[in-house]
Amino acid sequence: MIKILIALLLCTSSVFASGGMGPGPGVKSYTSGAYFTETFEGSEYDNAVWTEVGVPNGDYTTAPLCGAQSLVLPSSSSSITSSDLGQDIVSVKAIIRPNSLTNSGDSYTVTIKDATGATTLTALAITPTDYFKISNGTANTTDATTILSATSTYIVWLDYTPGTGSNAITNLYVAVDSGDDCIETKPGTPLLTLTTGTSTLAARVLALRQSNTMSATFLYDNVEVNP
């Protein structure tokens, strides 16, 4: 029994020595139940998974949405795209503010792709008439009731379920930030629902985009996967 107790004590002290010293460099204080969280605090990004295209800035400090820094996609066709996150994406929560809404066509924002990143499975866009629009494969729908404001901050939840060819599901839930540092409750009813999607693959790659060739500027913050 004494030998067992000594072994347990040695094992315990080893655990404390290797992992009990608190967060290391780059670990942020923001916590949630999400599998993956990107707050954009500190230098560049929380997670070393992003590939940049265009001129994204993950250190944006002018009126950041949450905390001290946000991501800004300040000009045409900028994006950051993750590597394979290693877990199926069933929901993405993101804070978005379209600082301007000058679009000539649909401008894609939160986009979810397959493991290779080659196929877009479901996406959230802002239309030229300033509506939210969701797509799932070749099926899409457009909100016909709520025009977006360039002075509002939106919390969006984009939920995805793959199908067998014509029954994949995408739901978009939207809350408007009330100024309490981006903490909002997911609404009980989606703003947009699509149940005839054509995507069949599991989602594993996340992209944050401003896909339009015009000058619309999008801010992002507190992005969570599977919150």
Ligand SMILES: [Ca+2]
């Ligand atoms: Ca940063």
Ligand SMILES: [Ca+2]
């Ligand atoms: Ca932030």
